[in-house]
Amino acid sequence: xxxxxxxxxxxxxxxxxxxxxPAPVAPSRARRLAAPALTLAAAxxxxxxxxxxxxxxxxxxxxxxxFRLTGILCPGCGGLRSAHAFAHGDLAAAFGxxxxxxxxxxxxxxxMLLWLVRAGRGEPSPxxxxxxxxxxxxxxxxLAFSVVRNMxxxxxxAP
Numbered sequence: 001x002x003x004x005x006x007x008x009x010x011x012x013x014x015x016x017x018x019x020x021x022p023a024p025v026a027p028s029r030a031r032r033l034a035a036p037a038l039t040l041a042a043a044x045x046x047x048x049x050x051x052x053x054x055x056x057x058x059x060x061x062x063x064x065x066x067f068r069l070t071g072i073l074c075p076g077c078g079g080l081r082s083a084h085a086f087a088h089g090d091l092a093a094a095f096g097x098x099x100x101x102x103x104x105x106x107x108x109x110x111x112m113l114l115w116l117v118r119a120g121r122g123e124p125s126p127x128x129x130x131x132x133x134x135x136x137x138x139x140x141x142x143l144a145f146s147v148v149r150n151m152x153x154x155x156x157x158a159p
Contacts, residue, residue, distance in 0.1 A: 032120070036119050037116070039112070050083040051083070054084060056084070075145050081098070082095075083101065096156075
C-alpha cells in the first residue's frame with residue numbers, strides 16, 4: 001500500500017529538479033493589434049480602389065446578375081456607386097445610391113473602432129453572437145428595403 005500512495009503522490013507533484021512548464025507569455029501590443037490593423041488596411045485598400053475606379057463608367061465592374069436578368073434591384077445594387085461616393089466624401093450621393101450600404105459602413109467603422117480599442121487594452125476581441133431572431137430581422141429589413149426600392153413610391157432608394 002505504501003507503494004501505491006507514493007505513486008499517487010508522485011503523480012500529483014513534480015519530482016524535485018524537474019523542469020516546470022513555462023508560464024504563458026502575453027502577446028505584445030503589436031501582435032494584438034495586427035489582426036484588426038490588417039483588416040482595417042484591407043478594407044481601406046478596397047475602398048480606395050473603388051474610389052479610384054469609378055463604377056459609374058461601364059466596363060469596370062460586372063453588372064448585378066439579378067438586375068440584368070429580371071430588372072429587380074437587390075439590396076446590394078448601387079453598393080459600388082455608394083462606396084465610390086463615400087470614398088469621395090459625398091455622403092448624400094452615397095446614401096442615394098444605397099442607403100443600406102451606408103449604414104453598413106458606419107456599423108463596420110464602429111466595430112473596427114471597438115476591436116482596435118479592445119486589442120490595444122489587451123481585452124478579447126468582440127464577437128458577433130447574435131440570436132437567430134436578430135439575423136432574421138436583418139434579413140427581413142434587407143427584403144423590405146429591396147421591395148420598397150423597387151416600388152414607384154420608393155424610387156428615392158433606387159440607385
